[in-house]
Amino acid sequence: MSDEQQFHELRTQVEQWVEGPGERWAERIEETGQVPEELWAELNAQGFLRIAAPEEYGGRGLGFVRWMELMEVFSRSHGSIRMIVHVVNGIWRSMDGHADDEQRKRFVVPSVTGDIKIAFTLTEPGNGTGADITTSVVREGDTYYLSGRKHLITFGVRCDYYLLAARVEGSTGHEGTVALLVPRDAPGVTVEDTSDTMGVRGTDHASLAFDRTPVPVDHRLGAEGQGMEVFLGGFLTPSRISVAMSCVGLAQRAQQLAVEYARNRVTFGKTLTQRQVIQFMLAENEADIEAARQLVLHAARRFEEGADDASMQSSMAKMHAVTMLTAVTDKALQVHGGLGYWKSQKIERVYRDARAQRFEEGTNEVQKAVVFRELLQRTASRTGEGTSR
Numbered sequence: 268m269s270d271e272q273q274f275h276e277l278r279t280q281v282e283q284w285v286e287g288p289g290e291r292w293a294e295r296i297e298e299t300g301q302v303p304e305e306l307w308a309e310l311n312a313q314g315f316l317r318i319a320a321p322e323e324y325g326g327r328g329l330g331f332v333r334w335m336e337l338m339e340v341f342s343r344s345h346g347s348i349r350m351i352v353h354v355v356n357g358i359w360r361s362m363d364g365h366a367d368d369e370q371r372k373r374f375v376v377p378s379v380t381g382d383i384k385i386a387f388t389l390t391e392p393g394n395g396t397g398a399d400i401t402t403s404v405v406r407e408g409d410t411y412y413l414s415g416r417k418h419l420i421t422f423g424v425r426c427d428y429y430l431l432a433a434r435v436e437g438s439t440g441h442e443g444t445v446a447l448l449v450p451r452d453a454p455g456v457t458v459e460d461t462s463d464t465m466g467v468r469g470t471d472h473a474s475l476a477f478d479r480t481p482v483p484v485d486h487r488l489g490a491e492g493q494g495m496e497v498f499l500g501g502f503l504t505p506s507r508i509s510v511a512m513s514c515v516g517l518a519q520r521a522q523q524l525a526v527e528y529a530r531n532r533v534t535f536g537k538t539l540t541q542r543q544v545i546q547f548m549l550a551e552n553e554a555d556i557e558a559a560r561q562l563v564l565h566a567a568r569r570f571e572e573g574a575d576d577a578s579m580q581s582s583m584a585k586m587h588a589v590t591m592l593t594a595v596t597d598k599a600l601q602v603h604g605g606l607g608y609w610k611s612q613k614i615e616r617v618y619r620d621a622r623a624q625r626f627e628e629g630t631n632e633v634q635k636a637v638v639f640r641e642l643l644q645r646t647a648s649r650t651g652e653g654t655s656r
């Protein structure tokens with residue numbers, strides 16, 4: 268069977284799962300507020316958690332652009348299903364570039380095969396996200412002792428390891444930052460379950476405190492000083508593109524629900540689809556979704572080609588896709604009238620899930636700062652500014 272046929276089969280498998288079992292899971296998650304282990308097991312058994320990883324790690328080794336085409340489909344599903352598929356298919360990438368062979372065997376490969384769950388643990392309550400972190404380690408022999416706090420950590424309750432950013436005590440900025448794999452059950456770890464969120468219901472989130480938690484030095488990825496590279500380096504570009512594609516898929520779902528509703532709702536003797544104002548809303552949504560989709564696919568191609576503007580493209584795609592999703596879900600809910608505000612309507616959940624996308628992989632304010640910084644560098648190098656000094 269050709270690669271094209273194999274991809275077509277996989278895409279059909281994903282579509283059928285999302286529209287069938289995925290929808291039933293969505294209802295169950297909303298009813299119970301829980302994502303059970305059973306759902307993780309089902310996603311793993313379907314092979315959905317290892318699509319993007321290389322074959323030698325037990326993954327399917329799908330090319331990035333093709334993977335994004337599937338991410339689009341998964342994102343039409345419940346926010347928690349999208350979250351699991353996005354994170355597990357991406358986290359190996361952040362570790363792989365800095366792992367040695369032993370760490371690859373212990374952490375990277377088991378994360379692909381579903382034997383361990385890893386939570387991406389960066390954000391802190393007391394300071395900015397990035398080189399501003401204050402969670403710190405002190406080294407004594409072959410052990411780091413970790414102290415500090417983290418919050419908003421997805422899978423922070425159920426994970427096996429925290430892939431955690433800290434700094435060597437006394438260092439500042441990027442200098443002295445470390446990326447550590449911290450066992451969930453290590454001494455001195457306090458986990459507070461903070462899963463009660465507006466949307467993406469059922470996904471567990473945690474606030475964490477570390478009090479001289481011992482972490483073996485061989486759980487450090489890369490060197491001291493490379494911590495931020497693990498978190499914000501090569502991994503961030505594909506992850507931003509994946510979040511941007513998540514916005515496209517979720518917007519498609521909102522639009523699908525709005526069109527269905529508009530076809531059936533009759534006011535003053537006419538269906539909503541016969542009202543020009545509704546037609547215009549739906550037409551605008553369609554154009555906005557397609558424009559964002561093409562920008563995201565362009566960023567995905569640039570990443571796959573190893574182009575030097577891939578990082579900037581990923582930020583532009585995420586900025587644009589998130590703004591599009593906000594507008595599309597707002598109009599889709601408006602088409603539903605007041606009923607759209609009720610939990611009985613699927614659009615209500617889609618609207619709530621959509622709001623989370625404005626934080627994941629950095630807010631739009633941060634994306635704009637990234638784009639502007641690169642814009643300035645590019646215009647400076649074109650005019651020779653900065654190179655002659």
Ligand SMILES: Cc1cc2nc3c(=O)[nH]c(=O)nc-3n(C[C@H](O)[C@H](O)[C@H](O)COP(=O)(O)OP(=O)(O)OC[C@H]3O[C@@H](n4cnc5c(N)ncnc54)[C@H](O)[C@@H]3O)c2cc1C
Pocket residue numbers: 386387388389390391394395396418419420421422464467623626627628629630631632633636
């Ligand atoms: C559902 C969900 C899941 C998450 N999962 C994880 C996770 O698994 N792991 C993890 O580490 N984090 C996670 N986060 C946290 C997320 O990455 C952060 O919320 C996001 O990066 C913003 O950081 P903050 O919340 O600290 O906001 P703040 O930094 O407090 O920002 C508040 C506001 O000020 C703006 N702002 C802040 N600094 C600047 C600046 N320098 N210039 C201009 N504007 C600025 C921001 O854009 C924002 O609008 C999650 C968040 C959500 C909502």
